[in-house]
Amino acid sequence: MAGVILDKIMKSFGDFTAVQETSLEISEGELLALLGPSGCGKTTILRMIAGFVNPTSGSVLIGNKNVTNLPVHKRKAGMVFQGYALFPHLTVSQNISFGLKILKWDKKKLEARLIEMLQWVRLEKYADHYPKTLSGGQQQRVALARAMANRPEVLLLDEPFSALDAKLRTEMRSEIRGFQKEAGITSIFVTHDQEEAMAIADRIGVMNQGQIEQIGSAQDLYLRPASKFVANFIGKCNLIAGKKTQINTFITLANQSLQFNEKLSSINATAIFFRPEQSWLTLKLAENVNSIPVTVKSYVYLGPIIEYEVVDQAGNRLLTNNLSPNNLILVEIGMSLYLNWQAENCIAIK
Ligand SMILES: Nc1ncnc2c1ncn2[C@@H]1O[C@H](COP(=O)(O)OP(=O)(O)O)[C@@H](O)[C@H]1O
Ligand SMILES: [Mg+2]
Known part of the structure; x- marks a missing residue:
């Protein structure tokens, strides 16, 4: 087995740069997800690792080679290609x-390896079937066995679940994760679905316009996003624009001063960030926490939680799931309340 190193790889097509200079190390046995919107360069990175595309500059190392x-x-x-690309005329x-x-x-x-692969993906009974007679999940397993047959040191998966329906996607997620762990193979998994990346990966690299903006565990990215793009791409978030002042305080466009977790914050911050579930509504200004006046815009019952949408004095739309535990509030649209959150759960980001 081997790890993968991308050393300053870059790819341009004519004068368009699909992947900006990227360096990255993936440890032996690790499953890294590349997560980002369509067109951000995910497939191009995979193809450079596999060898279908030559980097314009930089190097790819597999197992230090x-x-x-x-x-x-x-x-x-x-x-494993997007949509599997199985040969339809072959069994x-x-x-x-x-x-x-x-x-x-x-x-x-070859015969021995084939039997081993068929057993591994539990398709012994389907050896002579053609792809079109198989279910989506079975086709997925054929694609996986085909990719693994030559005992690769690295497994590359390009949006492997995009052709499956929602329920099967969730099942296949844990199945692929199980196969990957069992084989102990270094893997890079490309997806545009944040939940999928969070469920399956050891680490996630969030991509935007040909660049990896941040790389870390699901929890790192969720609680400590390095940019507004990452904050927005991974789950619901609250952002309040403004600027940091010299005295560790953030001043909003409505001239409110907010406290934040300095250790986790960016130098050139342009917004305050916190997650909806880390905030709560009160009738009165709260003490010792960030507390700003807001007006209730709407609320939606989402089963276990109620999501309140409020607007602050600068016009920022903010979300919260919680009411103060200390006083009973019968929330109505148009009501004036306070939105509160703790400084330690709040970071100033770019
Ligand atoms: N062979 C190519 N020639 C020209 N442009 C390409 C080629 N392959 C990819 N691109 C462009 O590079 C960008 C990144 O593509 P891709 O890596 O496929 O993105 P993703 O997989 O994240 O959706 C896109 O704008 C795409 O149109
Ligand atoms: Mg792609």
């Missing part, structure tokens, strides 16, 4: 052993 100039079949990277067995035949594996060795 520079593979930048090696062709696809010499890289020891297996890829499950033929799909799985396709690459091994091209690499001219010895017949006996």
